[in-house]
Amino acid sequence: SQTIHQWPATLVQPVGSPLSLECTVEGTSNPNLYWYRQAAGRGLQLLFYSVGIGQISSEVPQNLSASRPQDRQFILSSKKLLLSDSGFYLCACNGQGTTSLHFGNGTRLTVT
Amino acid sequence: AQTVTQSQPEMSVQEAETVTLSCTYDTSENNYYLFWYKQPPSRQMILVIRQEAYKQQNATENRFSVNFQKAAKSFSLKISDSQLGDTAMYFCAFTPMNRDDKIIFGKGTRLHILP
Numbered sequence: 001s002q003t004i005h006q007w008p009a010t011l012v013q014p015v016g017s018p019l020s021l022e023c024t025v026e027g028t029s030n031p032n033l034y035w036y037r038q039a040a041g042r043g044l045q046l047l048f049y050s051v052g053i054g055q056i057s058s059e060v061p062q063n064l065s066a067s068r069p070q071d072r073q074f075i076l077s078s079k080k081l082l083l084s085d086s087g088f089y090l091c092a093c094n095g096q097g098t099t100s101l102h103f104g105n106g107t108r109l110t111v112t
Numbered sequence: 113a114q115t116v117t118q119s120q121p122e123m124s125v126q127e128a129e130t131v132t133l134s135c136t137y138d139t140s141e142n143n144y145y146l147f148w149y150k151q152p153p154s155r156q157m158i159l160v161i162r163q164e165a166y167k168q169q170n171a172t173e174n175r176f177s178v179n180f181q182k183a184a185k186s187f188s189l190k191i192s193d194s195q196l197g198d199t200a201m202y203f204c205a206f207t208p209m210n211r212d213d214k215i216i217f218g219k220g221t222r223l224h225i226l227p
Contacts, residue, residue: 043219051212103157
């Protein structure tokens with residue numbers, strides 16, 4: 001079965017600092033990968049999704065970028081964080097032969 | 113554009129009661145999947161139930177069942193004999209049958225089960 005590793009679990013960063021959140025997947029190959037952001041008590045906002053290595057679709061123009069250097073690795077980055085980047089970030093995947101999403105445990109990011 | 117709408121931002125019910133969460137969607141696709149996800153206070157996203165649009169029979173998972181009305185584009189979730197552990201945010205989601213199409217979520221319904 002698919003397993004998603006997402007780290008760190010919690011992160012506090014100052015405004016203007018860089019960001020790198022990593023997500024890796026086990027138990028499947030050629031997964032579709034997603035980054036979502038969730039504000040406190042709110043819904044899921046799709047940030048990026050990828051159907052293959054180097055293929056990234058951006059859903060919302062913003063301060064963030066994503067990369068997929070390997071089949072089962074998805075990285076969310078920022079060169080300079082803004083206060084509005086605070087939130088709960090979730091990585092998700094659906095692998096070969098599956099339709100539903102599996103989620104990581106999330107990263108709580110606080111920008112101060 | 114495909115959309116998913118959950119019209120109930122928040123609901124509260126007594127323990128052991130039955131509760132129904134509403135979801136409507138808009139699509140021109142004929143074949144697709146629908147899901148209900150649960151997000152408890154731990155914020156872990158958990159798949160509750162899945163429905164294939166080509167199946168007329170409503171999906172059931174223990175105390176959770178759906179009422180899928182394809183013509184009306186409605187996909188409600190019924191929780192029977194509700195338990196305190198059912199307290200969570202519930203998200204309805206849609207995806208076309210092509211795996212490379214993104215999954216679209218509604219804004220969620222926050223459900224409180226009261227003792």
